[in-house]
Amino acid sequence: MSTQPKRTLRLGLIAATMATVLVGAACGGTTRGSEDNANPSGNQATGQANPDAPLVEGLDVAFLPKQVNNPYFTVADGGGKSATEEFKGKYKEVGPSEASASSQVSYINTLSQQQTDVIATSANDPNAICGALNSARQAGAKVVTFDSDTKPECRDVFVNQATAEGIAENQVKLISEQIGGAGKIAILSATPNATNQNAWIELMRAELKKPEHGKIELVTVAYGNDEDQKSFQETQGLLRSYPDLKGIVSPTTVGVAAAARYLSGSEYKGKVALTGLGTPNQMREFVKDGTVKAFALWNPADLGYLAAYAGAALASGQITGAEGEKFKAGKLGEYTIGKDGVVVLGPPTVFDQGNIDQFDF
Amino acid sequence: MARDTVAVDVPGAPAEPAAGVLRSALVRWDTALLVVLVAVVVIAGVLVEGFASGRNLQFLLLDVIAIALIALPLTLIVITGEIDLSVASTLGLCSAAMGQLWVAGLPLELIVVLVIGLGAVLGAVNAVFVTKFALPSLAVTIGTLAAYRGLAFVVLGDQAVADFPFRWTEAASGTVGDGAVPWAAVITAVLAIVFGVVLHATPFGRSLYAMGNNAEAATFAGIRVARAKFWLFVASGAVSGLAGVYWTLRFASARADNAAGLELAVVAAVLLGGVSIFGGRGTLLGVLLGVLLLGAVRNALQLADVAADTLNVVTGGLLIASVVVPNVITLTRALWRRRSRTA
Numbered sequence: 110m111s112t113q114p115k116r117t118l119r120l121g122l123i124a125a126t127m128a129t130v131l132v133g134a135a136c137g138g139t140t141r142g143s144e145d146n147a148n149p150s151g152n153q154a155t156g157q158a159n160p161d162a163p164l165v166e167g168l169d170v171a172f173l174p175k176q177v178n179n180p181y182f183t184v185a186d187g188g189g190k191s192a193t194e195e196f197k198g199k200y201k202e203v204g205p206s207e208a209s210a211s212s213q214v215s216y217i218n219t220l221s222q223q224q225t226d227v228i229a230t231s232a233n234d235p236n237a238i239c240g241a242l243n244s245a246r247q248a249g250a251k252v253v254t255f256d257s258d259t260k261p262e263c264r265d266v267f268v269n270q271a272t273a274e275g276i277a278e279n280q281v282k283l284i285s286e287q288i289g290g291a292g293k294i295a296i297l298s299a300t301p302n303a304t305n306q307n308a309w310i311e312l313m314r315a316e317l318k319k320p321e322h323g324k325i326e327l328v329t330v331a332y333g334n335d336e337d338q339k340s341f342q343e344t345q346g347l348l349r350s351y352p353d354l355k356g357i358v359s360p361t362t363v364g365v366a367a368a369a370r371y372l373s374g375s376e377y378k379g380k381v382a383l384t385g386l387g388t389p390n391q392m393r394e395f396v397k398d399g400t401v402k403a404f405a406l407w408n409p410a411d412l413g414y415l416a417a418y419a420g421a422a423l424a425s426g427q428i429t430g431a432e433g434e435k436f437k438a439g440k441l442g443e444y445t446i447g448k449d450g451v452v453v454l455g456p457p458t459v460f461d462q463g464n465i466d467q468f469d470f
Numbered sequence: 471m472a473r474d475t476v477a478v479d480v481p482g483a484p485a486e487p488a489a490g491v492l493r494s495a496l497v498r499w500d501t502a503l504l505v506v507l508v509a510v511v512v513i514a515g516v517l518v519e520g521f522a523s524g525r526n527l528q529f530l531l532l533d534v535i536a537i538a539l540i541a542l543p544l545t546l547i548v549i550t551g552e553i554d555l556s557v558a559s560t561l562g563l564c565s566a567a568m569g570q571l572w573v574a575g576l577p578l579e580l581i582v583v584l585v586i587g588l589g590a591v592l593g594a595v596n597a598v599f600v601t602k603f604a605l606p607s608l609a610v611t612i613g614t615l616a617a618y619r620g621l622a623f624v625v626l627g628d629q630a631v632a633d634f635p636f637r638w639t640e641a642a643s644g645t646v647g648d649g650a651v652p653w654a655a656v657i658t659a660v661l662a663i664v665f666g667v668v669l670h671a672t673p674f675g676r677s678l679y680a681m682g683n684n685a686e687a688a689t690f691a692g693i694r695v696a697r698a699k700f701w702l703f704v705a706s707g708a709v710s711g712l713a714g715v716y717w718t719l720r721f722a723s724a725r726a727d728n729a730a731g732l733e734l735a736v737v738a739a740v741l742l743g744g745v746s747i748f749g750g751r752g753t754l755l756g757v758l759l760g761v762l763l764l765g766a767v768r769n770a771l772q773l774a775d776v777a778a779d780t781l782n783v784v785t786g787g788l789l790i791a792s793v794v795v796p797n798v799i800t801l802t803r804a805l806w807r808r809r810s811r812t813a
Contacts, residue, residue, distance in 0.1 A: 302628065
């Protein structure tokens with residue numbers, strides 16, 4: 110109740126601030142918009158790219174994940190390691206034991222002090238590590254972000270695991286195949302304000318409006334807050350509220366695993382379809398016992414592999430991070446840099462009974 | 471319990487030498503820390519590539535400033551026998567408030583004042599529970615540790631406010647002239663001198679040791695224990711608010727989860743600095759040396775590519791050693807004294 114007027118107030122204040130900015134009136138004190146907050150040291154794609162330059166040997170490549178000992182990043186960094194071995198660089202992985210932005214800063218400073226050639230990192234905060242990254246770049250390092258980006262002016266290239274469109278399309282395709290193209294479905298998401306989740310859900314709604322999915326009805330979106338227990342209970346709730354539910358899509362690893370666990374122990378096993386974004390290790394038993402037919406995720410090893418090659422291409426002068434430049438990433442083939450220095454890994458990998466045992470993460 | 475303390479405290483010996491022994495022991499702990507710190511710096515300077523440079527000194531200082539700031543009032547609080555575990559959550563809530571006020575369009579100069587004021591209010595809340603309701607500060611501040619962090623998320627959610635002016639964020643890690651010493655470190659040093667003078671050169675400071683040794687006796691001696699503790703908690707909140715401003719600008723990011731868990735690093739530094747967790751003992755110089763020692767060890771090990779987990783083990787080991795070593799010394803000394811007396 111009380112949040113409504115507060116929100117209106119906040120919106121009003123934001124509107125007032127923006128109006129102030131538009132009018133250009135800035136008198137007395139440093140207020141929002143009264144001063145340019147752009148980081149002048151953020152250099153964008155300077156120098157000349159030479160696409161034919163060979164990859165330099167002996168590059169120092171450092172992977173700085175959000176957190177060490179996190180299985181996802183261990184696999185991603187492992188991909189970076191095999192790529193670094195291919196182009197004969199020196200690989201290392203460093204990072205904090207807790208996923209916090211401030212501790213990443215201290216590691217970036219260390220790497221910059223060590224004259225590292227390539228820093229491949231996944232940012233805990235898009236802004237907090239910016240200053241440190243830029244000072245590392247001034248000291249000569251090339252910075253590649255993967256999985257989670259910083260502000261574009263703080264890195265040379267961002268390796269994106271998948272586009273939001275790619276994920277939405279893939280998820281709708283999977284559920285449609287599994288329920289025979291018709292029936293009621295529900296989404297089990299993470300938290301109501303998770304930015305990427307909401308973007309995917311919006312795009313899934315758009316995808317469902319297409320004529321080929323006309324017989325599929327999205328009845329509700331439930332939120333498991335990325336907590337195992339809550340996701341488990343929400344799944345239970347969904348099936349109770351919608352007895353004729355044909356399928357559930359859970360585009361979060363915690364949610365899809367909890368939903369699978371509920372379904373596999375219930376009467377709905379094999380009757381209600383479940384798909385989403387999950388890791389093979391979490392989902393293996395549910396694929397084998399028939400609860401889940403297929404689910405998807407990008408391959409984190411490929412993500413790290415591509416990030417390492419992008420870093421090597423930058424450090425060797427093949428690319429500068431400008432749109433349209435091309436580089437070769439070993440076994441993954443050739444990639445082209447898109448707008449804002451973004452390289453997209455590709456469509457998500459689909460895991461099912463046939464291939465799940467080839468993956469361990 | 472009380473009788474036991476009296477029996478140990480008054481071992482028949484005159485007060486004068488006992489105090490002398492105590493003082494020299496303190497001096498020795500500070501000296502020991504200084505020797506260890508110098509040793510760490512020299513060894514790391516020789517063995518670890520990249521350690522002995524101005525740039526690295528700047529990085530090292532920037533990393534420990536927030537801890538050093540918060541440790542100043544906390545030293546005084548722990549000397550009185552109390553503790554404040556809500557400091558990092560106060561920092562987080564102040565950071566979140568700073569972000570929300572900036573979004574609301576207030577001038578940054580005013581926001582800084584408001585946020586430090588907010589910190590003082592949050593400290594006063596702790597103070598009221600501890601002094602007016604006579605609740606144990608450990609319980610109270612564990613409560614506010616959770617409550618303030620929760621409030622921080624109420625204020626800012628899981629968003630981050632990051633569009634602070636570059637001039638300000640740059641200044642937060644900027645150095646004096648072209649040197650390696652950040653401005654923020656100079657401010658911290660000035661505050662350290664203020665707290666050091668208050669603790670070691672004023673009657674108020676001496677009264678803190680008295681209440682740490684025996685609050686009841688201090689009260690009977692005419693010391694206004696509750697009032698002193700009240701203002702210490704307020705100071706702790708205000709300085710945590712200031713640390714929140716520094717943190718927000720240094721990382722150019724106002725977030726509700728800023729500095730989560732930092733209270734442990736601060737308490738570790740205070741204890742390593744030789745402050746007794748039971749109160750009544752410790753120096754501010756020792757605490758600052760403790761902060762620098764922990765920072766230098768972390769920095770050197772990171773540069774030497776030691777894994778994060780090993781690093782935590784080393785820091786933890788250092789802390790345990792800092793508590794065990796003085797206790798062993800005190801114990802052996804007490805045993806030796808008892809034996810010589812009975813003989």
